[in-house]
Amino acid sequence: MLQSKSNWKFNMLPENMTQWMDDSSNLSPVMKELLIQRGISTAQEAQDFLSPKLENLNDPIGFQSIDKACTRVHTAIEQNEKILVYGDYDADGVSSTTVLLKALQELGANCDYYIPNRFTEGYGPNEEAFKHASEEGYSVIITVDTGIASVHEAEVAKQLGMDLIITDHHEPQEELPDAYAIIHPKCSPDYPFKELAGVGVAFKFSQHLLGYFPDHLLDLVAIGTIADLVPLVRENRILTFYGLKKLAITKRFGLQALMKQCKIEGKINEQDIGFLIGPRLNAVGRLQDADLAVQLLMTDDVEEAEHLAEVVNELNQERQRIVASIVKEAEKMVSDQTEQSVIIVAKAGWNEGVLGIVASRLVKKYDRPAIVLAINEEKQTAKGSARSIPAFDLFQNCMKIRPLFTHFGGHAQAAGMTLPLSNVLEIQAELNALIQEQLTSDDFKQVIEISKTICIPEINEELITEIDQLAPFGMANPKPIFHLNAIPSEIRQLGNMKNHLKVLFNEKDKKIEGIGFSMGELFHNITPKTPISIVGELGINEWNGIKKPQLIIQDLKIEEWQLFDHRGKKQFDISPYFHPQEQHVVISNQEIESESGYPGNVCRISYDTPLDTIARAETLYIYELPDNLQQLQDIINQVQPVNIHVCLYVENSLYLSSIPSREDFKWFYAMVWKKKQIDLNKELQMIMDAKGWKKDHVIFISKVFFELEFVKIENGVIQLNTSPVKKDLQESRIYQERMNKAHIEKTLYYSTYQELIDWFRATINYMDREGLKEEITHGL
Known part of the structure; x- marks a missing residue:
């Protein structure tokens, strides 16, 4: 048996929608089921989803205050008033800034932009920046991807005589800013889609300002929408679907140069943005002023674009080095927090710009919510980022203890905050209590949502091509994860360090290979002829012009007991098989050389050990032959292992010596x-x-x-x-x-692997029958 690293959640079909409602589609049964899971059950709905149409986008008029805001901006343009676009320093923020700037420039506005420095000013609008804008003669400030929590700053703008227009998509808090206008989907009852990214809101505002649909801005919309991890459904799906097409043929010199640095050619998908373009744009604001990223997106000069793209790429490499260093320090601190349900690590000198990434790494490794803070020793404050596990809504729970933070904002799974250093322990205690109240131990494991169990004969290139029509994939429209259970025909390690796993399945002349990257260590935990369950994404592996379907493994498990055959290996070292959360029993009549190093969850016994003193354990290791087979059967019955390792070594064999006839x-x-x-x-x-x-x-x-x-x-x-x-x-x-x-000897040592497993299987089956008999007896 081999436990999965994550909780597997099989998707259930929506209620009252358990079948395809009409037969007018040529879609495969697998594809129909995937669409039903997305609430799509007719051929027309499928057509709309698989072939998104721009005409299905909502009219911007549904935004509350958008007419008022547009009228104010047009008045400012007519009167040559100075307009300031106030953005944010992440990929969504800089793309939002660029979209609105391009629209205002097209209208002939007297405009510029401002993005606060993450390190000296922090997130969002601030009083000093507004005062400086007023001194520079700006009469209209338009925020993009920020501002919904800026109650004080809105009051400052009013006192300075500036009209503040807020366009944002972050969660509104209890009190809204008293701004000239707020353009926000969640503050607009008549706007039907609430999940636009900041760049989506800026685009909608730009559309209303321009009076036509500015499809030339869609490449920027795709970048911000995908990078900000908003749900890729409905409007977001349509905008990114067409935005990716625009990005592939973009005329923006900055994006062309950036894609060259990323080695992106031809068709572009959501992964290119999520793993290559987005992180590079984010890296600028994480290490310095984000102005450089806006300059890259705005430039009309080829040489400048190539220079800026090179600088951006270097900043991203520096960001990676800084993250690795902080993660290493943070992991040492986490070792002192084994009893805590939420991780909080803090240190002076940490780069504030990368703490969200560090928090994500800690969540992934330790399966707990994590808050990572940089300490300002002079002010005795801490500032940083938090990330959560799926089962814990970080935003809602932190709002319950909002007074402990100086500043706080974010989403269910991610947040940013500033707080007095003296409040760190209290925040940890309060969040610990909330987590323990709401979650079970199983909730801490990462969750893999599985779309469907699939059989080997169902997997082919045609199906994979069909599934690709569901792209772009992202939040609320994840790439389908499939479950496969079968006996592998071959298992081996790949790579120079043998750190990858390859599993090959054969059935009815069909072959499918599974590749588990960084799963090479599991090779030793899988026995021959054992059914294994794997979950992962389907894809095409192309090598030397030959295309083959494959499954990229995300997790695997074995639900049957397993027999590991180490016979004939003298003093075989079993310590690599020790799992810290499992119990182990070793049958050995002699002190094993490495026994002094055995952890407390490993118990050594002999065949003379009284059965009633032997505890149950997940794994049994057999180093000695019994005097009779019943002795071993009794121990197996007592231990009830799910994994058995036979580590026998016979030096003077009686079986191989001739027995007198x-x-x-x-x-x-x-x-x-x-x-x-x-x-x-x-x-x-x-x-x-x-x-x-x-x-x-x-x-x-x-x-x-x-x-x-x-x-x-x-x-x-x-x-x-x-x-x-x-x-x-x-x-x-x-x-x-x-x-x-x-x-x-013949039974346990000189038998074939199949004979040995048959003997143990018969013993375990007998054990199961005895356990069932005992259970029924107690039940009566």
Whole structure:
């Protein structure tokens, strides 16, 4: 048995929608089920989803205050008032800033932009920036991807005589800013889609300002929407679907140069943005002013674009080095928080810009919510980011203790905050209590949502191509994860360090391979001819022009007990198999050299250990042959292991030594009968030469006859008993012991793997029947 690392959650079909509602589609049964899971059950709905249409986008007029905001901006343009676009420093923020700037420039506005410095100003609008804007003559400030929590700053803008227009998508808090206008989907009852990214809101505002649909801005919308991890459904799906197409043929020199740095060519997908473009744009604001990223997106100069893209790429590499260093320090701190349900680590000197990434790494490794803070020793404050596990809504729970934070904002799974350093322990205690109240131990494991169990014959290139129509994948429209259960025909490790796992399945002339990256260590935990369950994404592996379907493994488990065969390996080291959360029992009559290093969850026993003192354990290691098979069966019944490791090493084998036959006994007895007396001190070599026997052979026969009282032996002289009682060889204890030990060796040591597993399976099946019988008895 092998436990999965994550909780597997199989998607259930929506209620009242368990089948495809019409037969007018040529979609495969698998594809239809995937669409039903997304609430799509007719051919027309499928057509709309698989082939998104721009005409299905909502009219911006549904935004509350959008007409008022547009009128104010047009008035400002007519009167040549200065307009400031106030953005945020992440990929969504800089793309939002660029979208609105491009629209305002197209309208001939007197405009510029401002993005606060993460390190000196922090997140969102701030009083000093507004005062400086007023001094510079700006009369209109438009926020993008920020501002919904800026109650104080809205009041400052009003006092300074500036009109503040807020466009944002973050969670509104209890009190809204008293701004000139707020354009926010969640503050607009008449706007039907609430999950736009900041760039989506900025685009909608730009559309209303321009008076037409600005499809030339969609490449920027795709970047911000995908990078900000908003749900890729409905409007977001349509915008990114067409935005990715625009991005592939973009005329923006900055994006062309950036994609060259990323080595992106041809068709672009959501992964190119999520793993290549987005992180590079984010890296700028994480390490310095984000202005550089806006300049890159805005530039009309090829040489400048290439230079800026190179700088952005270097900043991203520096960001990766900084993250690795902080993660290493943070992990050392986490070792002191083993009893905490939420991780909080803090240190002076940490780069505030990368703490969200560090928090994500800690959540992934430790399966707990994590808050990572940079300490300002002078002000005695801490500032940082938090990430959560799926089962814990970080935003809602932190709002319950909002007074403990100086500033706080975010989403269910991610947040940013500033707080007095003295509040760190109290926040940890409060969140611990909330987590323990709401979650079970199982909730802490990462969750893999599985779309469907699939069979090997169902998997082919056509199905994978069909599934790709569901793209772009992202939040609320994840790439389908499939479950497969089968017996592999081959398992092996890949890579120079053997750190990857390859599993090959064959069924009905169909082949499918599974690749588990960084799963190479599991190779030793999988036994031959054992059904394994794997979950992962389907894809096409193309090599030298040959295309083959494959499954990229995300997790695997084995639900049956397993037998690991280490026979014939002297002093085999079992310590790599020790799991810290499992119990282990080792059968060994001798002290094992490495036993002093065994952890407390490993217990060594012998066959003489009283059964009632042996505890149950997940894994049993067998180093010694029993005196009889029942001894081993009893221990198995007591331990009830799910994994058995046979580590036997036989040096002087009885099974391989020749066992005297009945004819051998008859010949020797006939010789003693005839001679009446034989002196082995003198005649042993003659007997050995005559029959080709070894010394042990002769000695064994002699001992059996002596035990059966057929002869007397004194000082190596055998003398015939002239009146023996008739007895069978089986009545000899010596004879029985040797035959029994030979049989045990044959069963447990010299058997084939299949014979050995059959013996253990029969024992375990017997154990299961006995357990069932006992359960029924107790039930009565």
